[in-house]
Amino acid sequence: MTQPIIEAQDVAVDLGGAAVLRGVDLTVSPGEVVAVVGANGAGKTTLLRCLAGLQRAEGRVSVLGRPPADEPGFWREVALVGDEPAWYPGLTVGEHLELMRAVHGPGRLEVAAALELFELGGCVDRSPVSLSTGQRQRLSLAMALLRPSRLLLLDEPERGLDAAFRQRLAGLLADYSAAGGTVVMVTHDPAFAQAARPVALEAAA
Numbered sequence: 001m002t003q004p005i006i007e008a009q010d011v012a013v014d015l016g017g018a019a020v021l022r023g024v025d026l027t028v029s030p031g032e033v034v035a036v037v038g039a040n041g042a043g044k045t046t047l048l049r050c051l052a053g054l055q056r057a058e059g060r061v062s063v064l065g066r067p068p069a070d071e072p073g074f075w076r077e078v079a080l081v082g083d084e085p086a087w088y089p090g091l092t093v094g095e096h097l098e099l100m101r102a103v104h105g106p107g108r109l110e111v112a113a114a115l116e117l118f119e120l121g122g123c124v125d126r127s128p129v130s131l132s133t134g135q136r137q138r139l140s141l142a143m144a145l146l147r148p149s150r151l152l153l154l155d156e157p158e159r160g161l162d163a164a165f166r167q168r169l170a171g172l173l174a175d176y177s178a179a180g181g182t183v184v185m186v187t188h189d190p191a192f193a194q195a196a197r198p199v200a201l202e203a204a205a
């Protein structure tokens with residue numbers, strides 16, 4: 001039997017003195033695309049942060065066969081698009097992509113292909129902070145998909161994207177999974193959830 005990429009059992013998290021996650025179980029096999037769905041405040045982002053090793057949790061969490069940890073070896077295999085991307089001051093859009101390529105080595109896409117696919121060619125020499133919300137989201141996604149990874153963790157990847165680009169992204173995620181990659185995303189977009197295996201999360205309290 002194939003080893004799961006993610007195994008979470010009886011996960012519990014308290015934040016600010018309140019129960020945010022209780023008794024959460026999640027098993028994800030290699031190549032799956034999973035959409036974590038649920039109401040605002042249900043704890044979806046918190047669960048994603050647990051899987052990324054950014055939030056301590058009670059219970060058992062195993063990602064790629066080990067407890068997730070915010071350390072370089074983990075991030076070599078896991079690409080995260082969260083809700084607060086950090087831009088490098090003084091670097092252009094193109095240089096952000098070049099940096100990913102230089103640090104992580106050749107991945108699924110070359111820089112020129114990523115610029116075209118994510119429709120960022122017109123802003124290659126601009127600073128990310130000068131971009132629109134949707135353009136910045138496309139850059140975040142391009143940086144994540146450019147580099148090699150086995151697991152993509154996405155927090156509301158649809159944020160700011162127009163309908164046409166959402167559709168393209170759904171195709172890119174399907175391609176990533178067809179090539180053996182695994183995707184876990186938090187989403188409020190019914191189309192993304194439908195195209196994935198939906199996992200519903202309910203508020204703990």
Ligand SMILES: Nc1ncnc2c1ncn2[C@@H]1O[C@H](COP(=O)(O)OP(=O)(O)OP(=O)(O)O)[C@@H](O)[C@H]1O
Binds near residue numbers: 038
């Ligand atoms: N740092 C924090 N301190 C205290 N409470 C927090 C903290 N971060 C999140 N929470 C609370 O934890 C709960 C779950 O938050 P979380 O962001 O995981 O929900 P979500 O399901 O992703 O919501 P949304 O759909 O609105 O993005 C919320 O009630 C939130 O107020």
